[in-house]
Amino acid sequence: MTETSLAEEPVAAVPASPDDEQGRGRPALDLLIWDAPNIDMTLSTVIGARPTAASRPRFDAIAAWFVDGAGDPAAPDAPEVEACVFANIPPVVGSLQRWVEALRGFGYAVFARPKAQPDDDIDQAMLDHIDVRRHSHRLRRLVVFSGDGRNFAEPLEELARAGTQVVVVAFSEVAGYAIGSDLLEFIDIEDVPGAFSAPLDRVRLDALPPDGAWLRPTRSLRDFVSSWTARRSG
Numbered sequence: 219m220t221e222t223s224l225a226e227e228p229v230a231a232v233p234a235s236p237d238d239e240q241g242r243g244r245p246a247l248d249l250l251i252w253d254a255p256n257i258d259m260t261l262s263t264v265i266g267a268r269p270t271a272a273s274r275p276r277f278d279a280i281a282a283w284f285v286d287g288a289g290d291p292a293a294p295d296a297p298e299v300e301a302c303v304f305a306n307i308p309p310v311v312g313s314l315q316r317w318v319e320a321l322r323g324f325g326y327a328v329f330a331r332p333k334a335q336p337d338d339d340i341d342q343a344m345l346d347h348i349d350v351r352r353h354s355h356r357l358r359r360l361v362v363f364s365g366d367g368r369n370f371a372e373p374l375e376e377l378a379r380a381g382t383q384v385v386v387v388a389f390s391e392v393a394g395y396a397i398g399s400d401l402l403e404f405i406d407i408e409d410v411p412g413a414f415s416a417p418l419d420r421v422r423l424d425a426l427p428p429d430g431a432w433l434r435p436t437r438s439l440r441d442f443v444s445s446w447t448a449r450r451s452g
Contacts, residue, residue, distance in 0.1 A: 367395025
């Protein structure tokens, strides 16, 4: 699904002409950015458990949804499409090798960085790549799968002001920055057709039934009190 070639540095060495400032002369692009650490962490939060293969997103269905949103590829103004997954790779790789190869087979480019320290992150790498594409293409639509408002809210709103359609796809429980923005569009990831093989074990506060719903605890009350007491005693 990656029709563009991945660049290492922003194309900014030559001053832009007035036509380039308007986006003319550059190919249109729809770009998908996937923040793997954030989506994985927030998925654990909303289901109250470690994700399993059955509860993880289906990248094939998400690819189909994204490409469908780009419109008819035969149309004169059809954009190029590119999807990139950004991942931190721990010292013990485990099944991640198969996961990365599966993503590449679905048409995703993967930016993989070693996770040497607990606070190692890839947010700046994602922002850098968006900036690369902003200079090399006319960025028509940007779809960002991340609930990280601290790092993404301001630059994404800046892009929206400049005329890019910016769509944030995340879990509604953790994406207040996008839901509350007048400039960003928000889609709950579970609303992407086929994104999950089965409904997630969650009750969305933005989609409660009229009569209300019971939200079960995600942890035993006795277990919590036991660990809380141990922390106080320590």
